[in-house]
Amino acid sequence: MNEGEGVRRLVLGLVSVTSVTVAWESAARYGLVDPLFLPPPTEVLATAVDLLRHGYRGSPLWVHVGLSLGRALVAFVAAVIVGIPLGVMIGISPIFAGLIDPFVQFLRPLPKLALIPLVILWFGIGEFSKVFLIFLSASLSIVVGAAAAVANVRRQQIRAGKVLGAHGFALFRHVMLPQMAPELFVAVRLSLGIGWTTLIAAEMIAADAGLGWMAVNASAYLRTDIVMLGIVLLGLTGYVLDLAIVGLQRWVTPWAGRS
């Protein structure tokens, strides 16, 4: 993507976001939609200011954002640390793949909400359970992505590496990893999104703060303005996290997409 293209996309993005916001506001202004169903942006903004000043249910707004972000990031880092080696091992060793893969494929599509009662019984109602739930969905997605990345390394290059005298770790480090890295980043990026979507389920476990909890709790009292604010903040935070990963990817694997 060259610079001109980047600017054009930015402008298009701004135009589209602005028009949707204006349409949303006017729909409420002119009584097309009951503000109970769709609180206008100005009301959501007013709610945001109110929560910034007075907090929500005893915690300042930044604490809700920070807590959710903290839970997600801890889970996510753990998922990367556990998921990538596991996935690579599945990719390299057919025996290991045969042993582990059934569990990965069984757990991965499982709605994480269904696990809440078990997670509470096993790990209690503290922070660990919340982080664990996010970790589970993020790591499973990384495992699958990492295994696929290994499978996509070209056999020819491995053979060439071997001929040139590379074996074991050297082969992995200098031949396989550079090829896998861009795909690993894609896997990590996807898993971040998936982990972030598990946040609401995680924060249903005895939470009294956090963005996901805030949105769910507010819905019980028909506070659609807070629900909307929670959704906007969840979306924006997820977006920023994604941008951060993309930035990291460009920095670590500048060769991606240029072979």
Added chain:
Amino acid sequence: MVAPDINRRRFVTLAAGAAALVGAPEIGRAAEKPAVVRIGYLTAARAWTIGMTDGSFDAALGTKVEWVTFPAGGPALSLLAARQIDFAIFGITPIAAGLSRKLPIEILGSPEIVATSERLIVKPGIAGIKDLEGKRIAVAPSSTMSYALEAVIRINNLDSHSIKRLPLTQPDTIAAWRRGDIDATYINGPFWGELLADGGKQLLVSADLQPAGIFVWNSAVVRKDFADGYPETVVAWLQTVQAQFDRYKADPDGVSRALAKAYGAPFEAVRDTLAGLHYPSFKEQLGPGYWGNNVESGKDAPMVRALDDVAKFLADTGEIQRDGIPGSFAQTVNYDLLNKAFPA
């Protein structure tokens, strides 16, 4: 009353989606019958729903009746807002919240008063109320129990900050109790049965709070434009609800047994849960001990005042905005139709 969260989320999503789709309200001409009447009810067995199991409502209303279940009061609000149900009976905490959000619904009395169906159960080490300080107490979020728990703390001047409230659904509460993660819980039947059997001790029941002016109950509500369009149907519905409570009072065991079968729940659990509610007749409710019989006499009626307390409590905790609370909740009661259904 809150059941598993999966349901709750599904309902909220469905309701929100439906809300976006359903635009114009159905405009009914007065005195005509609606094509269908949709009645919302809690997933747990309730005495009046005996009329669902045998078609009593279909017969009495003379039109098609659809029954829509909801696991807790929060989703009930969403269903009402999305015009997916016309009538419902559920807890005052969400009703006070809905009315403060200008949800167009009207109150039709308080047919179910919580007496012993909701209880504060503690671990054996806790001897009295004062011992709750510094403890962890589980309570279903946005429920009448969470309101009652706060009332216990306030009435007894407990150090509120030292008490850790854990928002947990009832099944999750039982799991946390078994693991020793909580010291106490304010919980409804039949769930307390399991905790009492597990060595739990009952500290108090919601009826014990009544001398302090704390009432917890379930109200019947109707969507306002439904009541405006089909007043006769509302009158017939109220009389049918009363008839079901009369059936229960005449034969508690028989009705409990039929409901246990319909809901797939143990008979004893249903019987004990239903016995934990108190059922004043609508006629009694129109007296000075409950709602009064018009907006004027209702202003100082105990239930109207209690509803105001609930709303103020919700505003104090930051759940609702104070300026949304109605000037008097008597204005949100449809005295006309109540009087028409149960003339003095």
